[in-house]
Amino acid sequence: MSGPVNWLSQIAAVTKFGLLSMPQRRGSVAAAAFGIAGVVAVLVGVLSIAAGFRRAMAASGSPDAALVLRSGADSEMVSGFLRDSTRIIADAPGVARTPEGPLASAELFVIINLPKISTGTDVNVPLRGVERPALKVREGLRIVKGRMFEWGRDEVIVGIGAAREFDGLQVGDRLKVGRYLWPVVGIFSAGGGAADSEIWSDATVLQAAYHRGDSFQSVFVKLKSPDAFNEFKDAVTADPRLNAQVLRQTDYYAENSTAVTKLITTLGYLIASLMAVGAVFGALNTMYSSVSARTREIATLRALGFGSAAVVASVMLESIALALLGGVLGAALSYVAFNGFHTATMNWQSFSQITFSLAVTPQLLVQGVVWATLIGAIGGMLPAIRAARQPIAAALWEL
Amino acid sequence: MSEQATGNGALVDIRGVEKVFRRGAEDIQVLKDLNLEVPAGEFLALMGPSGSGKSTLLNLIGGLDHPTRGTVSIAGERIDQLSDHRLAAWRARHVGFVFQLYNLLPVLTAERNVELPLLLTHLSKAERRAHVATALAAVGLEHRAKHYPRQLSGGEQQRAGIARGIVTDPTLLLCDEPTGDLDRKAGDEILGLLQALNREHGKTIIMVTHDPHASARASRTVYLNKGQLTREPND
Ligand SMILES: Nc1ncnc2c1ncn2[C@@H]1O[C@H](COP(=O)(O)OP(=O)(O)O)[C@@H](O)[C@H]1O
Ligand SMILES: [Mg+2]
Numbered sequence: 001m002s003g004p005v006n007w008l009s010q011i012a013a014v015t016k017f018g019l020l021s022m023p024q025r026r027g028s029v030a031a032a033a034f035g036i037a038g039v040v041a042v043l044v045g046v047l048s049i050a051a052g053f054r055r056a057m058a059a060s061g062s063p064d065a066a067l068v069l070r071s072g073a074d075s076e077m078v079s080g081f082l083r084d085s086t087r088i089i090a091d092a093p094g095v096a097r098t099p100e101g102p103l104a105s106a107e108l109f110v111i112i113n114l115p116k117i118s119t120g121t122d123v124n125v126p127l128r129g130v131e132r133p134a135l136k137v138r139e140g141l142r143i144v145k146g147r148m149f150e151w152g153r154d155e156v157i158v159g160i161g162a163a164r165e166f167d168g169l170q171v172g173d174r175l176k177v178g179r180y181l182w183p184v185v186g187i188f189s190a191g192g193g194a195a196d197s198e199i200w201s202d203a204t205v206l207q208a209a210y211h212r213g214d215s216f217q218s219v220f221v222k223l224k225s226p227d228a229f230n231e232f233k234d235a236v237t238a239d240p241r242l243n244a245q246v247l248r249q250t251d252y253y254a255e256n257s258t259a260v261t262k263l264i265t266t267l268g269y270l271i272a273s274l275m276a277v278g279a280v281f282g283a284l285n286t287m288y289s290s291v292s293a294r295t296r297e298i299a300t301l302r303a304l305g306f307g308s309a310a311v312v313a314s315v316m317l318e319s320i321a322l323a324l325l326g327g328v329l330g331a332a333l334s335y336v337a338f339n340g341f342h343t344a345t346m347n348w349q350s351f352s353q354i355t356f357s358l359a360v361t362p363q364l365l366v367q368g369v370v371w372a373t374l375i376g377a378i379g380g381m382l383p384a385i386r387a388a389r390q391p392i393a394a395a396l397w398e399l
Numbered sequence: 400m401s402e403q404a405t406g407n408g409a410l411v412d413i414r415g416v417e418k419v420f421r422r423g424a425e426d427i428q429v430l431k432d433l434n435l436e437v438p439a440g441e442f443l444a445l446m447g448p449s450g451s452g453k454s455t456l457l458n459l460i461g462g463l464d465h466p467t468r469g470t471v472s473i474a475g476e477r478i479d480q481l482s483d484h485r486l487a488a489w490r491a492r493h494v495g496f497v498f499q500l501y502n503l504l505p506v507l508t509a510e511r512n513v514e515l516p517l518l519l520t521h522l523s524k525a526e527r528r529a530h531v532a533t534a535l536a537a538v539g540l541e542h543r544a545k546h547y548p549r550q551l552s553g554g555e556q557q558r559a560g561i562a563r564g565i566v567t568d569p570t571l572l573l574c575d576e577p578t579g580d581l582d583r584k585a586g587d588e589i590l591g592l593l594q595a596l597n598r599e600h601g602k603t604i605i606m607v608t609h610d611p612h613a614s615a616r617a618s619r620t621v622y623l624n625k626g627q628l629t630r631e632p633n634d
Contacts, residue, residue, distance in 0.1 A: 006519065006521070009518055010518065010519065013515070013518045017504055017506055017507070020506035020507075021505075021506050296500075296502060297502070297504055300498070300502040300504070301504075301515070302487065303461070303463055303490065303496050304490065304491065304496070304515055304516050304519070304563075305487050305488060305489075305490040305491025305492070305516065305519050306487065306491075306519065307484065307487050307488075308483065308484075308487070391464075392463050392464075393454075393455075393458040393463045393464045396463070396498065396502065
């Protein structure tokens with residue numbers, strides 16, 4: 001034989017004939033391609049939930065922000081501080097300061113029941129009581145509709161995600177908190193972060209409504225710089241008056257999200273794998289019929305001197321081409337259908353809903369196409385071997 | 400090649416060939432102790448009843464199958480023991496095939512079909528085009544170069560098949576019932592064409608047929624019977 005160039009041109013030629021004959025087999029080709037498109041769409045779609053969730057969590061914290069919880073508490077739900085402690089924390093070194101005082105917000109975190117618009121069922125929605133610095137502690141937080149609540153008044157503002165997903169949270173609605181009805185006076189955006197899912201009120205107002213005395217659950221602080229974290233952390237943890245732990249907000253939310261993203265990702269892979277098995281058989285079937293429809297053609301090419309390796313490669317390439325067709329279709333479909341799609345899910349750490357939008361990232365699209373390629377390669381393998389093993393002499397006379 | 404079978408210079412030299420097919424538990428002996436010499440430049444017709452093993456023999460000569468026993472030498476080269484891989488390369492260089500059902504690729508035009516064997520050579524695109532034009536002219540099909548097989552009559556398809564068979568100027572042209580699927584008139588034209596290729600271009604041709612009308616065009620006819628070759632139809 002004469003070198004790799006010859007070999008490649010053989011593969012190119014044989015592959016071309018296979019691809020050219022695809023339109024004649026369009027029914028079976030389309031069925032297999034749609035099967036693969038389905039796998040890719042489901043895979044990318046489910047994983048885009050995890051990616052969107054992770055993205056929402058990543059947007060929730062900035063590196064120069066810290067969160068203080070009671071020692072041993074792994075979420076705000078089970079944490080608690082008295083005002084004395086929150087003052088000491090606010091005055092600790094490393095906390096950014098303005099003329100009005102330190103950028104630290106002692107906060108309350110409770111859960112209320114609201115119907116989810118999409119399902120009509122009641123779900124847990126976080127209600128957070130904040131102090132004045134809260135708006136400066138969280139970067140990029142702004143009122144997008146209505147106004148800020150007035151300090152000391154029974155009013156709430158609602159995160160843009162919560163307003164979208166849960167019933168009765170539009171400006172002008174009244175929110176039932178215990179025995180009270182609090183007017184919604186504004187909608188705020190926290191740039192896709194966790195706060196978007198929350199309802200906010202004045203911490204002192206919430207304390208009163210929930211008979212919490214003068215206690216809080218967490219302190220959110222803005223640091224002088226990301227580097228000031230250790231200074232702040234050491235000061236707070238070493239202080240004998242406090243029984244507190246300090247977390248970077250980014251770490252806290254990342255940890256918050258891992259359980260959920262892991263579950264969603266596992267689920268996505270599981271469903272997609274099951275579907276992929278079906279799609280492999282679809283590709284296998286299509287390629288078997290492609291090979292058997294061209295038995296005589298392949299034998300003719302072999303008689304003319306084309307090598308069996310070229311036949312194997314061409315059947316594989318044809319199968320992969322078919323799979324890529326489906327993969328690209330599925331990826332495009334999932335992008336159109338899912339990217340930016342708003343939803344809400346349970347955040348197990350806080351036992352409350354978190355709203356976010358699905359993110360069909362470039363990595364996910366690439367992953368989908370890789371899956372399609374693998375499905376095509378696996379599905380094409382046996383038919384390719386059969387095509388190459390066919391005895392030439394007998395196949396030449398077949399109709 | 401140490402076991403060079405003959406010094407008589409025959410282009411095709413077959414010695415003691417036996418071919419047994421195994422079908423399930425049953426052995427079918429199709430050829431037994433068969434000898435054949437075909438000198439260069441001959442137009443040999445191979446006749447015999449259906450199922451007598453004509454195609455089997457042609458496949459052995461064309462390197463499409465291995466004999467169970469015996470030697471097949473073409474132009475002094477033993478091909479019976481070549482690996483499948485080497486046989487493929489050998490076929491590309493030495494043999495042109497013409498099939499009863501033409502075996503053209505339906506997705507390619509006549510000229511692209513004729514070009515196929517040239518894809519296995521190192522000829523440039525321009526050289527390939529020139530060879531294709533020559534082959535198409537030799538079979539009188541220049542005006543149909545851009546047509547697809549389905550747009551051609553049976554006779555025209557077989558002309559394209561013959562053009563593909565000769566385009567690499569092979570050592571041997573092997574035809575299995577080349578007129579078997581054609582009407583008398585188209586068949587006659589194809590036979591005339593093969594005859595001309597043999598007489599005017601010196602092509603060595605072995606043609607399987609069961610049509611006496613076809614074998615009459617050949618320079619010699621041999622008959623296959625009970626696994627062996629004879630000079631006469633019956634023994
Ligand atoms: N690949 C094969 N496997 C089993 N039997 C075969 C095979 N090829 C041919 N035969 C048998 O060998 C005999 C000769 O076949 P063939 O050479 O095609 O005959 P012909 O071309 O003279 O009609 C037939 O009985 C046929 O069934
Ligand atoms: Mg036959």
